[in-house]
């Protein structure tokens with residue numbers, strides 16, 4: 001056992017049988033002690049059946065590449081199962097079948113590669129006992145040449161280059177294995193509809209009443225006092241039975257009333273508000289969190305996710321944070337009964353700014 005030397009003196013440790021080779025140390029700065037254990041050496045080498053019987057070695061090779069081929073079949077089955085057992089109309093039975101058969105395929109693909117690699121190493125690769133001497137970590141010429149030799153030895157002993165059927169079947173299995181994941185990503189996109197079209201539009205259209213979230217009660221302009229803010233959804237959203245959350249994620253709006261004198265509106269948007277009442281998308285243009293905090297005195301909206309701030313008095317321009325563009329404004333007006341209604345859908349896509357990137 002060697003004890004650390006606080007003065008920086010090199011540690012010394014040695015076997016008692018090599019005491020003459022112990023480097024000189026300052027008295028009192030290191031402890032030299034004989035190793036308490038003897039090196040037991042290697043156990044006797046036990047040849048494997050595949051080392052002694054060429055037929056068994058050949059059988060092991062066949063097992064290895066069969067496992068890799070099984071892995072390929074598993075990957076292909078996972079892709080086929082995705083198409084053969086689709087999830088339709090949120091049916092739980094469909095979900096179970098889909099998960100079961102895709103899972104079986106993925107499991108076979110992974111287990112085939114895993115068992116094949118282990119069996120290759122245990123039964124076919126060269127079986128020798130080695131001593132790996134400890135040495136300094138370094139990259140001198142000798143070490144680099146040694147590393148190259150290790151790779152060459154490993155290649156020769158594993159037969160990676162020589163055993164082309166095993167090697168190619170493994171490469172094939174590894175290449176095919178990620179394909180089920182690629183196919184599964186297709187399931188994230190809307191079925192039978194154009195995702196770009198779906199993301200470009202919301203439920204808002206001309207005449208849609210602004211209603212309270214979540215009750216769906218229509219809002220009259222007279223009920224919106226100066227300084228107030230409402231969380232708003234389009235009329236009819238709360239009655240949707242299918243796709244309600246998806247629609248809400250795009251159409252959620254914040255409604256605020258300012259003193260009209262404090263509103264600095266863009267000239268082309270002067271008709272988009274009503275008597276100081278303005279409506280903006282609630283979906284942050286950074287990465288899509290709901291912008292939920294309104295500071296009445298400063299007219300600032302704050303997104304709690306990454307602290308982007310938008311100035312409602314100045315058409316919701318970004319005044320702080322990572323958001324790259326203002327919140328989209330919903331043009332509004334008042335119908336014959338005094339209820340707030342949309343003039344149209346948003347005139348630009350709501351949500352994250354990647355829409356502006358190419």
Ligand code: FES
Pocket residue numbers: 284285286287288289303304305306307308321322323
């Ligand atoms: S999502 Fe709003 S600041 Fe990041």
